[in-house]
Amino acid sequence: MSTASTRMTGAQALIKALEMEQVDTIFGLPGGCILPAYDPLLESSIRHVLVRHEQGAGHMAEGYAHVTGRPGVAMVTSGPAATNLVTPLMDAYMDSIPMVGITGQVGTSAIGSDAFQECDTVGITRSCTKHNELVMTPDDIPLAVRQAFHLATTGRPGPVLLDLPKDVLQNEMTWHWPTDDEVAGSLPGYRPTMKGHPRMIKEAARMILAAERPVLYVGGGMLKARAAEILRELAEMTGINVVTTLMARGVFPDDHELCLGMPGMHGTIAATTAMQRADLLIALGARFDDRITGRLDAFAPDAKIIHVDIDPAEQGKVRRPDVPIVGDCRLVTEEIVQAIRDLTASGIEQADITAWKSRVSGWQEIFPLTYDEASPGAGLKPQYCLEELRAASTDETILVSGVGQHQMWASLHWKFNQPYSWVNSGGLGTMGFSIPAAIGAKAGRPDATVWAVDGDGCFQMTAQELVTATVERIPVKVALLNNSYLGMVRQWQEMFYDERYSEVYLSTETPDYVKWAESMGCVGIRVESPEEVGPAIEKANSINDRSVVVEFRTDSEEKVFPMVPAGVSNDEVLVHPSQEQFRAQLG
Amino acid sequence: MTAFNPHGTSLNHGILSVLVQNRPGVLARVASLFARRGYNIFSLAVAPAEDETQSRITIVVDLESAPLEQMVKQLFKLVDVVKISELDPRRSIERELLLATVRADTGQRSEIVELVKIFEAKILAVGSDAVTVSLEGHPDKLDDFEELLDSYAIVELQRTGRVALPKLDRAARLRAVNPNQKGKVS
Numbered sequence: 098m099s100t101a102s103t104r105m106t107g108a109q110a111l112i113k114a115l116e117m118e119q120v121d122t123i124f125g126l127p128g129g130c131i132l133p134a135y136d137p138l139l140e141s142s143i144r145h146v147l148v149r150h151e152q153g154a155g156h157m158a159e160g161y162a163h164v165t166g167r168p169g170v171a172m173v174t175s176g177p178a179a180t181n182l183v184t185p186l187m188d189a190y191m192d193s194i195p196m197v198g199i200t201g202q203v204g205t206s207a208i209g210s211d212a213f214q215e216c217d218t219v220g221i222t223r224s225c226t227k228h229n230e231l232v233m234t235p236d237d238i239p240l241a242v243r244q245a246f247h248l249a250t251t252g253r254p255g256p257v258l259l260d261l262p263k264d265v266l267q268n269e270m271t272w273h274w275p276t277d278d279e280v281a282g283s284l285p286g287y288r289p290t291m292k293g294h295p296r297m298i299k300e301a302a303r304m305i306l307a308a309e310r311p312v313l314y315v316g317g318g319m320l321k322a323r324a325a326e327i328l329r330e331l332a333e334m335t336g337i338n339v340v341t342t343l344m345a346r347g348v349f350p351d352d353h354e355l356c357l358g359m360p361g362m363h364g365t366i367a368a369t370t371a372m373q374r375a376d377l378l379i380a381l382g383a384r385f386d387d388r389i390t391g392r393l394d395a396f397a398p399d400a401k402i403i404h405v406d407i408d409p410a411e412q413g414k415v416r417r418p419d420v421p422i423v424g425d426c427r428l429v430t431e432e433i434v435q436a437i438r439d440l441t442a443s444g445i446e447q448a449d450i451t452a453w454k455s456r457v458s459g460w461q462e463i464f465p466l467t468y469d470e471a472s473p474g475a476g477l478k479p480q481y482c483l484e485e486l487r488a489a490s491t492d493e494t495i496l497v498s499g500v501g502q503h504q505m506w507a508s509l510h511w512k513f514n515q516p517y518s519w520v521n522s523g524g525l526g527t528m529g530f531s532i533p534a535a536i537g538a539k540a541g542r543p544d545a546t547v548w549a550v551d552g553d554g555c556f557q558m559t560a561q562e563l564v565t566a567t568v569e570r571i572p573v574k575v576a577l578l579n580n581s582y583l584g585m586v587r588q589w590q591e592m593f594y595d596e597r598y599s600e601v602y603l604s605t606e607t608p609d610y611v612k613w614a615e616s617m618g619c620v621g622i623r624v625e626s627p628e629e630v631g632p633a634i635e636k637a638n639s640i641n642d643r644s645v646v647v648e649f650r651t652d653s654e655e656k657v658f659p660m661v662p663a664g665v666s667n668d669e670v671l672v673h674p675s676q677e678q679f680r681a682q683l684g
Numbered sequence: 685m686t687a688f689n690p691h692g693t694s695l696n697h698g699i700l701s702v703l704v705q706n707r708p709g710v711l712a713r714v715a716s717l718f719a720r721r722g723y724n725i726f727s728l729a730v731a732p733a734e735d736e737t738q739s740r741i742t743i744v745v746d747l748e749s750a751p752l753e754q755m756v757k758q759l760f761k762l763v764d765v766v767k768i769s770e771l772d773p774r775r776s777i778e779r780e781l782l783l784a785t786v787r788a789d790t791g792q793r794s795e796i797v798e799l800v801k802i803f804e805a806k807i808l809a810v811g812s813d814a815v816t817v818s819l820e821g822h823p824d825k826l827d828d829f830e831e832l833l834d835s836y837a838i839v840e841l842q843r844t845g846r847v848a849l850p851k852l853d854r855a856a857r858l859r860a861v862n863p864n865q866k867g868k869v870s
């Protein structure tokens with residue numbers, strides 16, 4: 098490493114620090130205040146992906162982080178660029194995505210003067226970052242960068258933002274790379290708990306063995322903790338069914354006999370109902386989101402709760418746990434598995450859960466996911482398109498979704514058998530997420546096939562990043578489910594506002610997605626009839642040198658089922674109309 | 685909901701003593717956390733702590749707006765927060781300072797002086813038709829004083845919000861009153 102007295106500019110120190118943190122890709126767009134940082138980038142090993150809008154940079158950083166587990170980095174200038182980054186920061190905060198945002202800022206002497214492109218970035222992003230910092234001297238840059246990566250990736254991961262005034266980037270400093278001890282010493286209040294409390298672990302193990310109607314309620318925290326393997330061990334050793342939330346799809350294989358799929362507002366009947374009737378919920382890295390619980394006071398009324406989470410503030414935030422365990426989800430699950438082994442070895446037997454499991458499989462059999470066949474001449478069924486796409490894909494294919502009906506259909510009808518093969522915006526529900534996130538995912542995992550599934554509303558928010566994909570040679574594939582509507586909102590208006598459609602129709606004619614795709618350097622394919630679906634997918638999968646947009650013309654009236662209306666108990670889930678006759682069997 | 689006296693000792697207030705790293709923006713972080721999560725603050729006092737790289741923030745919070753446990757856990761997520769103590773009002777020493785300017789003609793002045801004597805308050809300034817007084821003490825005492833002052837015309841009044849520290853345990857208290865040792869218990 099360099100000698101103690103190496104002099105360099107703050108900008109050089111920034112790029113060097115990013116290299117030290119093993120950053121291989123930055124998503125960004127330059128401008129006035131961040132200009133100094135773009136100069137040393139020319140000599141750096143780091144790849145910079147030049148986006149068309151800073152929101153795209155942020156979502157790309159998220160997509161990258163989702164599939165690699167490494168923090169994504171977005172770098173933009175001050176003012177409007179910083180505010181353009183706010184949505185992805187909030188998205189990453191809600192979904193606990195490790196991300197480092199770097200913004201330029203006006204010179205230190207101009208701060209507070211309403212200078213050109215000045216904004217209070219640190220103030221604006223305070224509530225959508227895990228931490229943020231305005232760095233006031235170049236000497237502080239290496240430590241600030243180390244802290245940022247440490248905070249973004251440890252404990253409950255999340256976005257961290259560094260705001261760098263122009264003169265701080267321009268002025269000289271003496272390089273010093275802080276040691277681990279210096280980083281820890283500089284953050285005296287930050288000590289994430291990793292290991293579970295031994296007494297709580299033991300108690301959890303006892304409760305798991307004693308439960309007659311247990312369910313493993315698995316959230317995105319298990320993916321963050323890279324806990325797929327130990328989860329499988331826990332499920333298989335106990336035979337307990339697993340539900341995977343929207344943020345956890347793929348952490349447990351959908352084709353596993355114990356998997357019930359996604360629970361909640363648009364969850365499978367088996368998953369949602371099993372949670373409702375359970376006597377024990379083993380919540381691993383999940384946060385009892387309102388989209389899962391439905392009306393809270395009617396949620397899982399008979400269930401005791403074991404709640405494992407690295408964030409102590411999640412314990413008891415929504416539902417009071419009987420056994421709270423703060424710690425890293427993988428370590429704690431390992432400890433629970435060991436504690437169960439110890440108890441079994443000491444002669445304690447697991448309660449008989451066979452009756453419960455046959456009830457659960459009864460729900461699975463009576464209420465499978467279903468949809469009506471397309472009527473001749475009408476639009477395609479989106480579920481059919483997704484099933485065909487899945488059939489033509491491998492378990493390794495990465496699916497990146499936007500927000501709306503297509504997201505729910507993707508989560509429901511795709512079979513996820515690999516962790517990190519599903520990327521979506523869960524907590525914030527950010528329309529426009531999928532195209533840039535897919536590009537970020539592909540940049541992070543160039544060998545993987547990345548499909549974005551998008552709605553026409555979402556696509557129109559961020560599609561311009563396909564230009565980035567073309568120019569930067571990061572080819573992705575897009576399955577555009579075009580129903581000409583803001584479909585999810587249309588569904589609510591149909592069901593809960595007496596079919597009074599207010600501002601949800603986009604257009605059937607405009608834009609021409611094929612021409613648009615072509616103008617961005619992509620291949621565009623339009624699919625209007627069921628026979629064309631398979632061949633179009635095959636063609637898209639055969640093109641690997643550029644991005645492909647397959648526009649599926651889908652049925653505007655198709656709705657997502659099952660559905661728990663907002664604010665209603667999960668017991669009152671609306672099943673697909675064809676299954677209504679079996680309602681009584683939900684009990 | 686009954687009217688709440690923000691200064692008095694009441695069952696629905698909690699006291700948090702929060703030790704933070706003394707860095708720019710830390711107070712804003714604490715304040716925006718409370719605002720964002722809908723937690724109400726009754727009073728807040730900040731000053732550097734014994735270690736000057738740190739500050740101690742005493743926050744009196746409304747327990748009707750959220751459970752204290754959630755407030756503590758959310759506060760702890762702020763990277764600059766080093767330590768949080770929940771101070772049980774029954775086991776802590778609380779102090780506050782009150783300043784008030786009261787209109788008083790020559791006739792009323794002696795009544796106010798009497799009040800000041802009883803409360804062991806201080807007269808800080810005397811004008812032709814007003815006096816400025818100060819009282820330091822337990823917030824409850826300040827409440828009583830304020831209530832009595834209210835029967836005269838209060839021109840301006842400012843209270844600091846409470847600061848608090850845990851009471852010493854018995855052994856420590858005995859040590860503290862030992863005349864050979866420095867330190868005073870009030």
Ligand SMILES: Cc1ncc(C[n+]2csc(CCOP(=O)(O)OP(=O)(O)O)c2C)c(N)n1
Pocket residue numbers: 499500501502503504526527528551552553554555556578580582583584585586
């Ligand atoms: C940025 C943003 N604005 C508005 C919404 C509210 N919203 C949720 S889903 C949806 C419709 C999405 O339409 P589209 O992309 O066509 O997908 P579809 O539901 O038709 O599959 C809207 C407007 C949102 N989630 N995000």
